[in-house]
Amino acid sequence: MKHQDMRRRIAHAAARILAEDGSLDYGSAKRKAARQLGAPDSGNLPDNQQIEEALRSYQAIYQTDETRAQLTLLRQTAIEYMEQLVDFDPHLTGSVLNGTAGPHADINLQLFTDHQKDVEFLLMRLPAAYQAGEYRASDTPGRIYPRFMIDDPRARLDLVVYPASELRNMKRLQADGSPRRLRLPQVRTLI
Known part of the structure; x- marks a missing residue:
């Protein structure tokens, strides 16, 4: 019972940190919250679903x-970019999808295409500056995917480009049964 109470306290402290700072x-x-509460051992850390709740x-x-106003702006921005990236099967994921996005949240888009270089060619034509990088997924060790960060004045966008065939191997649902990602038509219904 003592561990459950500490997990709950850490989850709420982590939620406050995320809501107020948003950069973590x-x-x-949750590690910062545990240190603040004097419980640095990992046995008391809540899972991500507890923190999200x-x-x-x-x-x-x-x-x-x-939160509602910020979330609406982020989702509208996501839709604008998804429309421009429609040839690459864009999917919205992360806090903008699940509704927990705060004032410093990135818009996370996953793109699925067999023509990954074409993504960068399209980004070169957009007015917002971008940076190219790499993404190493924790659930696929050893795999490296192209990543692009777009510095839009409304919000930063984080794009990860996967081969088209990988979509069918990815998990579709979160542990709570909510979707991990949505395509453009479903995202439009969120506004």
Whole structure:
């Protein structure tokens, strides 16, 4: 019982950190929260689903109007980019999809194409600056995927480009049954 209470306290502290700062990922936020609460051992750390639930609660209490407006802006921005990237089967994922995006959230898009170089050619024609990099997925060790960060004034976009064939091998649902990613038609229904 003591461990469950500490996990709950860490989850709520991590949610507050994420909501107020927004620059940390779930793992960093829960470790920071554990240190603040004097429980640095990993046996007490909540899972990401517990943190997401605590973040939703925090936002519902303290950031209702602000969160809704920010989320709408982020989703509209995501739709604009997904429309421009439609040839690469874009999927929205992350906090903008699940509704927990805060003021510093990135828009995460996954692209699926067998013509990965064409993505960069398209990005060169867009007005917003971008940076190219690499993404190493934790669930596929040894695999490296092209990654592009777009510095749009409304929000930063994080694009990861996968081969088209990898989509059917990826998990479709989160542990709570919600979708991990959505295509453009489904994202439009979120607005």
